[in-house]
Amino acid sequence: MTVVAVCQLGLAVGEVESNRAAAAAAVVEAAGQGAELVVLPELCDSGYVFTGDAEARKLATPAADSPTLHEWQALAGGYHTTIAGGFCELGEDGLLYNSAALVGPGGVLAVYRKAHLWDAEKLVFTPGDAPPPVVDLPFGRAGLMICYDLEFPEWVRLAALAGADLIAAPVNWPAMPVPVGERPCDVVRVQADACVNGVFIAVADRCRVERGVSWVGGTVIVGPDGYPLAGPVTADEPAVLVASCELARARNKQVSAHNDVLTDRRPQLYRQVTG
Amino acid sequence: MTVVAVCQLGLAVGEVESNRAAAAAAVVEAAGQGAELVVLPELCDSGYVFTGDAEARKLATPAADSPTLHEWQALAGGYHTTIAGGFCELGEDGLLYNSAALVGPGGVLAVYRKAHLWDAEKLVFTPGDAPPPVVDLPFGRAGLMICYDLEFPEWVRLAALAGADLIAAPVNWPAMPVPVGERPCDVVRVQADACVNGVFIAVADRCRVERGVSWVGGTVIVGPDGYPLAGPVTADEPAVLVASCELARARNKQVSAHNDVLTDRRPQLYRQVTG
Numbered sequence: 001m002t003v004v005a006v007c008q009l010g011l012a013v014g015e016v017e018s019n020r021a022a023a024a025a026a027v028v029e030a031a032g033q034g035a036e037l038v039v040l041p042e043l044c045d046s047g048y049v050f051t052g053d054a055e056a057r058k059l060a061t062p063a064a065d066s067p068t069l070h071e072w073q074a075l076a077g078g079y080h081t082t083i084a085g086g087f088c089e090l091g092e093d094g095l096l097y098n099s100a101a102l103v104g105p106g107g108v109l110a111v112y113r114k115a116h117l118w119d120a121e122k123l124v125f126t127p128g129d130a131p132p133p134v135v136d137l138p139f140g141r142a143g144l145m146i147c148y149d150l151e152f153p154e155w156v157r158l159a160a161l162a163g164a165d166l167i168a169a170p171v172n173w174p175a176m177p178v179p180v181g182e183r184p185c186d187v188v189r190v191q192a193d194a195c196v197n198g199v200f201i202a203v204a205d206r207c208r209v210e211r212g213v214s215w216v217g218g219t220v221i222v223g224p225d226g227y228p229l230a231g232p233v234t235a236d237e238p239a240v241l242v243a244s245c246e247l248a249r250a251r252n253k254q255v256s257a258h259n260d261v262l263t264d265r266r267p268q269l270y271r272q273v274t275g
Numbered sequence: 276m277t278v279v280a281v282c283q284l285g286l287a288v289g290e291v292e293s294n295r296a297a298a299a300a301a302v303v304e305a306a307g308q309g310a311e312l313v314v315l316p317e318l319c320d321s322g323y324v325f326t327g328d329a330e331a332r333k334l335a336t337p338a339a340d341s342p343t344l345h346e347w348q349a350l351a352g353g354y355h356t357t358i359a360g361g362f363c364e365l366g367e368d369g370l371l372y373n374s375a376a377l378v379g380p381g382g383v384l385a386v387y388r389k390a391h392l393w394d395a396e397k398l399v400f401t402p403g404d405a406p407p408p409v410v411d412l413p414f415g416r417a418g419l420m421i422c423y424d425l426e427f428p429e430w431v432r433l434a435a436l437a438g439a440d441l442i443a444a445p446v447n448w449p450a451m452p453v454p455v456g457e458r459p460c461d462v463v464r465v466q467a468d469a470c471v472n473g474v475f476i477a478v479a480d481r482c483r484v485e486r487g488v489s490w491v492g493g494t495v496i497v498g499p500d501g502y503p504l505a506g507p508v509t510a511d512e513p514a515v516l517v518a519s520c521e522l523a524r525a526r527n528k529q530v531s532a533h534n535d536v537l538t539d540r541r542p543q544l545y546r547q548v549t550g
Contacts, residue, residue, distance in 0.1 A: 115541060155545070182502050188466045189466075192428075195460050259394055259423075
């Protein structure tokens with residue numbers, strides 16, 4: 001069993017030092033509960049609700065030279081864990097990316113640039129063109145994608161087909177109206193993503209209003225059958241959730257005597273999907 | 276506004292006459308509530324839990340010569356509605372298909388053969404090779420697919436890309452364990468299918484144990500935001516649910532100032548999905 005943690009943080013745009021401190025405290029708390037993988041929110045160093053490109057640019061750093069990633073490496077080493085979290089990246093091409101990194105004691109294992117940008121992000125960031133990475137870790141294979149990416153089943157499928165046992169998903173889910181008694185659709189979509197692919201998905205969301213934007217607070221760990229193992233929080237408060245995940249379950253895609261969710265696909269009939 | 280009905284029926288394998296009568300009674304009830312489209316369950320003439328190929332073959336009829344489809348046409352004409360439902364089809368090639376038809380007063384508008392077969396269906400039926408049909412009706416464009424098809428986001432996407440406003444989905448969802456307090460994942464997947472595509476989905480499920488198999492009873496109508504408009508029933512009892520659907524909502528895929536769930540797709544990056 002692998003202990004996975006997801007951290008719901010209250011952050012503030014531009015307050016990079018205190019944001020990093022909040023993330024570090026959550027990592028320490030999660031590691032104290034035995035977490036081998038800790039997931040942090042999207043853009044968790046810079047905050048999210050930028051006034052525009054200029055503000056985001058001031059908060060962005062190159063991945064190779066990011067104090068945020070350096071700190072995560074130190075935390076991963078000191079607390080024997082691996083960290084997946086979002087950061088504001090200045091590309092070597094001078095463009096801004098809404099990125100996430102997977103960082104272990106030995107350094108950065110993967111950097112991923114969000115490929116599907118949400119709303120005003122399109123005014124600030126350049127979308128990534130690379131598929132979600134899947135990294136072989138000692139406890140299993142971890143994929144990485146960000147927030148709105150999860151709303152494109154094609155994208156989640158790519159990670160599953162690439163062998164991800166678990167998808168780590170830093171998010172900032174802006175709150176939308178939810179009918180009484182219903183679970184927010186952001187969480188519902190993740191449940192579906194998990195069960196149609198037979199993978200674990202670990203989502204870390206935001207809390208605390210930022211420049212008028214409030215959040216779903218939907219931090220959750222979902223199992224390969226689509227049901228939550230921890231969360232969703234769905235409250236506007238910080239939280240560190242952990243779940244013991246038998247990641248090997250994601251290697252068996254069988255859902256009945258005659259069905260396997262990946263080999264039952266009929267890719268030759270789906271070609272129109274890519275057009 | 277278009278009134279859509281979904282009918283959860285208690286059926287019995289082999290009892291074709293009484294199954295047809297149950298479906299007809301439900302159509303009459305739905306039409307009495309103004310339904311312009313009535314959705315019936317999968318294989319709702321034959322029943323589902325066959326002993327094998329021989330039994331299914333005895334219950335199958337060619338689409339062109341199906342008493343079930345003839346009756347639906349008469350009902351559609353008499354009650355000014357359109358019917359989507361599942362039937363056991365004997366192909367002109369001598370093979371058996373788990374099919375569904377869309378039938379109006381003028382006759383059969385589309386026949387669809389389930390492309391993703393569930394469990395022992397693979398021992399009886401041949402999977403269809405044609406994409407889900409999308410039919411232009413006076414009130415909107417209706418797509419058609421069956422049960423396990425809904426677990427392949429690629430398939431639902433095809434119908435959305437082909438312009439479906441609503442997907443009619445006859446199902447027979449066998450009951451699986453559901454954690455206390457959770458909505459069955461069959462329903463959760465349909466919610467996700469609806470909101471990632473901005474379409475309505477109308478699902479008609481079974482009830483009443485058949486040869487030891489019980490059912491989710493998950494009959495539901497979901498709106499393009501992913502939340503239920505009627506149901507889910509999630510009880511082992513017959514039901515006729517109706518919802519007034521503003522189908523034009525499905526023509527607007529915008530979900531924020533800068534986002535559209537279909538044009539935000541990045542098909543050139545998804546090619547690996549089809550491989």
